Amino acid sequence: MASSPSGRIWSEHVSVSIPRGEMVRRIDPVWQAVPRGEPRGERSMSRKRRTFDIVVPESEPMAKPEPAPEPEAPARRGPMATAVRETGQSLAQRRSAEQQIREENDRLAHEYVALRRQGLIVGRIPLDTVDTRKLTRDRHDGPDAELDELIASIREIGLSNPIQVEQAPDGRYELIQGFRRLSAFRQLAKEDARFDTIPAGIMASGEGAQVLYRRMVDENLVRKDISFAEMASLARDYGADPQVGAPGTEAAIRTLFASVAKQKRSYIRAFVALLDEIGDHLSHAHAIPRALGLRLKVRMTEMPDVAIALRKELEKVKGQGVDAELAVLDRYAGSAAQQRFPAGNLPAKQGKAPRNKTTLRVERPEGTARLTASQGRIEMALDKDFTAYEAKRLEDAMTAFFRTLDGS
DSSP states (O other): OEEOTTSOEEOOOOOOOOOTTOEEEOOOOOEEOOOTTSOGGGOOOEEOOOOOEEEOOOOOOOOOOOOOOOOOOOOOOOHHHHHHHHHHHHHHHHHHHHHHHHHHHHHHHHHHHHHHHTTOOEEEEEGGGEEOOSSOOSSOSSOOTTHHHHHHHHHHHOOSSOEEEEEOTTSOEEEEEOHHHHHHHHHHHTTOGGGGEEEEEEEOTTOOHHHHHHHHHHHHHTOSOOOHHHHHHHHHHHHTOGGGTOOOHHHHHHHHTTTSOHHHHHHHHHHHHHHHHHGGGOSOGGGOOHHHHHHHHHHHHHOTHHHHHHHHHHHHTTTSOHHHHHHHHHHHTTSOOOOOOOTTOOOOOOOOOOOOEEEEEEEETTEEEEEEEETTEEEEEOSSOGGGSOHHHHHHHHHHHHHHHHTO
16 A cells, blocks of 8 residues: 555555465455545545455365386396397497408409509519510510620619510410510529519400500610611511401501601601511611611612612621621612711721722723722723713613623
8 A cells, every 4th residue: 555645545456376275355446536625736536445255266286296217227137148149249240340351352352453454463473484476576586785784684683674474364474575574584594593483564364466566665665775677577567467457567657656756657667668678688677777777768769679789789798797787788878888886986097908999991982991890989981971871871871780790
């Protein structure tokens, strides 16, 4: 309750908590009008209290919440059940480990097969199981001056670059790369049993002959000592090989030497033409320098009879060594023989050797023709104007002259 300054009394609405089962009274304020006679500016209001009896019915007392059930203690297992459970867990772990091992083994097996196809798996194989028949080699037959150096190196430090072989169905191996290394081991095996086996990269069978030839050629092109005659010889053999369909020499050059410069391929073609003409009469074709081979090819193209005469001369010097053969080739190529010397090893000057010379005379209506013949030179002197003859007639006369000398 509260009172105003004018003495009027009112009550405020009060919210009361009512206990269950008890009677309470609620006061509801009602405002009455201000009696007359009081000042209008101070309108006052009074409240009449009204009382109500409220009976709150009794209700059931709230049930206390039941306590949460305590977790049940795990059932106690016997020794046998514990052993079974632990064995099951161990088997599951073992199966998981075995599955991981199988997956790893499968991955390694696929990687091994891929590496073996590329010849990157190296093993030692017996020398007597390696054949060299499948591919025509690009190395010349005969003595190899650098083979002794290779043998000495292998004897001292071993083989640093294994040969490449292909597995054959009968358990033997076909050589793909490393002919000189194989030759060196065969020489060493004659004096030391340690070299009866050779490190080799073993390739799975199935590669086509064309791919195997390319592998061999690409490796050999890295060497600086491979000659144009050897490359031309390989192109001729590849062009006639039935394993690759005998595509011909031109196709062989395009296939085998696709990675070399165009100019270099033209040199190989020139040496192919040279070997076609005189290859069977050459004992040291690998020693022919590039410039000499090109000059010979041009000369034989311009004068077909040169090849005939050259074959006869080569037969005469067969067995006399590389220098004698190169001297004949150089003479027919149109220049004096050139002796090759390594850099810094020039020969000592010597006195001139006596020159053998043949002199003869032939009587002609115009007078006496004097003829002098020596090494690499023929001179004829006659009081006659030879410029009056056409060049073709002079050429025919010279051709007939040499044919008579050659006995053809």
